[in-house]
Amino acid sequence: YTTAEVQARNEGYADYFTCSFTNDYLFGEWYAFSVPYMRIANNSSSVFNYKNWNNINFNNDYNLPSHRNGMIWSGACWDLRNALGQTIADKIIFGGLINISGTYDFESAMYGIISADIVEYSGTHIATINTIFNNRCILNPSAPIGLSISGSVGQHPVVSWTRNNELDVSGYEVYRSLNGYTYQLVQSINKPFITTYTDLASTIGVPGDPTVCYKIKAVDKYGNRSNLSSAACTYDGGLGKQNEPKTELSFKLDEAYPNPFNPSAKLSFQIPENASIKLEIYNSIGQKVADLTDGIYEPGSYNFNFNGSKIAGGIYYARFTAISSSNGKVFVKTNKLVLIK
Structure with a gap:
């Protein structure tokens, strides 16, 4: 997130609740004597969207950038009000504000609203929330699923995946990794x-050959990208035998998959050297709810399963801490998880 984004979100909340309370989508017309109004909650998603961040011109004499950018957020909230009615919208928007109070970006704040809907209405309105915020370019596409590799030994591997169901997804990006090294973009696809x-640079090999893995990102028409998908892997009989430059392994915590999830999600991390590792789960108020591991690990990649069947739905955080055994340096990474029930 950025400070400017937090300020815009806070301005958007203030505008929305003012307009919702008065049942008047025009904000500040009593003050802006030389223009019809200062800001408007019932605004166009084609103009007031995240793609146009810092490029919104609206009564500049009476608006700071945070006010104009805040109309993206207030507009999305007003769209929710139009779709769900004032009572439901006010309740989940205010609940979302409580859930994510602090320095969070627009997308995290949207997940706060989803969390509130789960608590108040058992997640009945999640599809509507996703659609509305996606129209404002706030929601990134979901990571593609269903990856598989087909082909026989000596043939080029064919990677397949399931088409995303978001209407604004415009294409995909294919990433490749050899023997656990960093994933590199190898192909952009401009058709959904x-x-x-x-992969014409590789042939399917046999056990004992290097491992080649693929992951996919979805890209929408606004340029938003999903997280990397889960991996599909095979033995490489061609690419791995070339002398390609390789990027060293690094400390890394991958995004949980699936996310949102119910009831369980896979958490994966990789380490380049011996290290003391902790992988913990915290709730939205900072209370630890699970210890997934705590011990010394050798270099490599590891997977753990977090089962949320016995805890309430909502936002959680996976905290990964690695302390190098060789020099004592500390690496910490925190990823967000959304448990839907």
Whole structure:
């Protein structure tokens, strides 16, 4: 997040609740004597969206950038009010504000609203929330699922995945990793209906050959990208035998998959050297709810499963702490998880 984004979100909340309370989507017309109004909650999603951040011109004499950018957020909230009615919208928007009070970006704040809807209405309105915030370019596409690799030994591997169901997804990006090294972009696909990729630089090998893995990102028409998908892997009989430059392993915590999830999600991390590792789960108020691991690990990649069947739905955080055994340096990474019930 950025400070400017937090300020805009806070301005958007203030505008929305003022307009909702008065049942008047025009904000500040009593003050802005030389213009019809200062800001408007019932604004156009084609103009007031995250793609146009810092490029919104609206009564500049009476608006700071945080006010104009805040109309993206107030507009999305007003769209919710139009779709769900004032009572429901006010309740989940205010609940979302409580859930994520602090320095969080627009997308995190949207997940706060989803969390409130889960608590108040058992998640009945999640699809509507996703659609509305996606129209404002606030929600990134979901990571593609269903990755698989087909082909026989000696053939080029064909990677396939399931087409995303978001209407604004415009294409995909294919990433490749050899033997656990950093994933590199190898292909951009500009059609949403193309969900296969044939890797002409590789051939399928046999056990004992290097491992080649693929992950996919979805890209929408606004340029927003999803997280990397889960991996599909095979043995490489060609690419791995070339002398390509390799990027060293690093300390890394991958995004949980799936996310949002119910009831369980996979958490993966990699380390380049011996290290003391902790992987912990915290709730939205900072209370620890689970210890997934605490011990010394050798270099490599590791997977753990977090089962949320016995805890309430909402926002949680996976905290990964690695302390190098060689020099004592500390690496800390925290990722957000959304448990839907």
